[in-house]
Amino acid sequence: xxxxxxxxxxxxxxxxxxAELTAFDRLAEDARxxxxxxxxxxxxxxxxxxxxxxxxxxxxxxxxxxxxxxxMTPFVAALDAFHExxxxxxxxxxxxxxxxxxxxxxxFYREIATFLPDPDRALILDVLAxxxxxxxxxxEVRAAIAAHRTVAxxxxxxxxRLVGEAITQSQAVIAERDDLARLILxxxxxxxxxxxxxxxxTAAHTERMKTLGLNP
Amino acid sequence: xxxxxxxxxxxxxxxxxxAELTAFDRLAEDARxxxxxxxxxxxxxxxxxxxxxxxxxxxxxxxxxxxxxxxMTPFVAALDAFHExxxxxxxxxxxxxxxxxxxxxxxFYREIATFLPDPDRALILDVLAxxxxxxxxxxEVRAAIAAHRTVAxxxxxxxxRLVGEAITQSQAVIAERDDLARLILxxxxxxxxxxxxxxxxTAAHTERMKTLGLNP
Numbered sequence: 001x002x003x004x005x006x007x008x009x010x011x012x013x014x015x016x017x018x019a020e021l022t023a024f025d026r027l028a029e030d031a032r033x034x035x036x037x038x039x040x041x042x043x044x045x046x047x048x049x050x051x052x053x054x055x056x057x058x059x060x061x062x063x064x065x066x067x068x069x070x071x072m073t074p075f076v077a078a079l080d081a082f083h084e085x086x087x088x089x090x091x092x093x094x095x096x097x098x099x100x101x102x103x104x105x106x107x108f109y110r111e112i113a114t115f116l117p118d119p120d121r122a123l124i125l126d127v128l129a130x131x132x133x134x135x136x137x138x139x140e141v142r143a144a145i146a147a148h149r150t151v152a153x154x155x156x157x158x159x160x161r162l163v164g165e166a167i168t169q170s171q172a173v174i175a176e177r178d179d180l181a182r183l184i185l186x187x188x189x190x191x192x193x194x195x196x197x198x199x200x201x202t203a204a205h206t207e208r209m210k211t212l213g214l215n216p
Numbered sequence: 217x218x219x220x221x222x223x224x225x226x227x228x229x230x231x232x233x234x235a236e237l238t239a240f241d242r243l244a245e246d247a248r249x250x251x252x253x254x255x256x257x258x259x260x261x262x263x264x265x266x267x268x269x270x271x272x273x274x275x276x277x278x279x280x281x282x283x284x285x286x287x288m289t290p291f292v293a294a295l296d297a298f299h300e301x302x303x304x305x306x307x308x309x310x311x312x313x314x315x316x317x318x319x320x321x322x323x324f325y326r327e328i329a330t331f332l333p334d335p336d337r338a339l340i341l342d343v344l345a346x347x348x349x350x351x352x353x354x355x356e357v358r359a360a361i362a363a364h365r366t367v368a369x370x371x372x373x374x375x376x377r378l379v380g381e382a383i384t385q386s387q388a389v390i391a392e393r394d395d396l397a398r399l400i401l402x403x404x405x406x407x408x409x410x411x412x413x414x415x416x417x418t419a420a421h422t423e424r425m426k427t428l429g430l431n432p
Contacts, residue, residue, distance in 0.1 A: 021253070024260045028244030037237070037285045037292075041270060044240045048264035054257060069253045076253075 008183035014071030020054035030094035053127035099137035115187030156214040224399040230287030236270035246310035269343035315353035331403030372430040
């Protein structure tokens with residue numbers, strides 16, 4: 001564990017710090033689609049939690065002697081491209097993206113975090129813990145499907161599109177970051193281990209789609 | 217002090233709660249205009265502080281037996297109209313709006329809060345306390361003016377427009393909320409007292425414009 005390359009840790013903290021900053025942005029933007037003032041405030045509060053995470057990650061980067069901006073910069077293009085290509089047009093699409101998309105990303109980052117020593121492992125697992133978002137999204141989406149059955153088909157397509165875009169962008173990131181790629185390969189052990197990691201992430205994704213009442 | 221009408225207190229907490237929700241929105245939107253990732257994170261953190269204030273105000277409304285949404289609703293149209301008519305087109309316009317516009321509003325709410333008994337007076341003064349926004353805005357705007365002298369003229373015009381729109385919208389709100397209007401008149405004592413309140417707010421505004429390096 002102690003042999004983990006510091007550059008890989010900085011990469012992981014950097015991509016997460018930028019991911020939290022974009023999560024803030026996106027939740028803040030989606031808040032404005034909320035049908036009620038209470039829903040708008042709920043999403044704004046979740047956005048606030050994400051920026052708190054961002055702050056903890058950048059503080060750790062500084063502690064490691066890394067400049068936060070430099071650490072985040074390599075991931076700006078890929079994460080922005082993901083969000084640009086999956087901009088929700090409705091309140092419900094925003095919630096599905098938050099639950100399904102963020103859930104998938106969190107699973108992936110959590111898998112990688114287990115390859116790291118503490119305190120970075122604990123910090124990452126902590127900032128990835130759900131901030132009440134999941135329950136809120138599930139409740140709202142299920143209520144909407146119960147009210148209008150046809151909603152489910154469209155949202156299921158949306159969920160599948162999110163996964164496709166997420167895979168495309170994460171492959172692009174890993175292909176460009178050698179240290180991160182080496183960390184993942186070393187951590188999973190071999191290609192079979194990597195396959196099992198992908199299986200676990202896929203299974204959790206299927207579970208989340210079902211929880212929402214959507215066909216995976 | 218104990219004779220303050222509860223409806224006026226609910227009105228004041230309601231307008232402030234909605235003001236904080238829109239402040240969150242606006243800071244989150246302006247964050248995206250930031251020229252650097254650090255600036256973007258700084259504004260996002262300020263937005264997060266505002267939503268924390270919003271939460272404290274709605275908690276107090278609930279404690280008073282008032283429904284937060286009902287308490288905020290009468291002020292949605294006027295505050296949205298203000299923000300719609302003063303949407304910043306640049307990072308610097310956003311900062312001037314945050315410093316000059318929020319400063320003016322905070323001064324006004326603070327004056328009214330002094331007419332209330334505790335704990336509402338203390339709560340309002342506390343949520344109106346600066347969240348580090350002022351220093352940040354002053355630093356960025358002064359640096360921009362130092363780099364490009366011509367910026368000052370355009371931003372000064374912008375500052376004056378903000379005040380005009382703020383006065384128009386607050387007059388519209390007070391004209392419609394009898395309890396709030398009565399609270400202000402009772403608190404200031406008479407028209408001369410109201411005049412002095414307006415003088416104090418105007419003087420503080422002039423001071424803020426000068427601090428930014430702008431002609432008031």
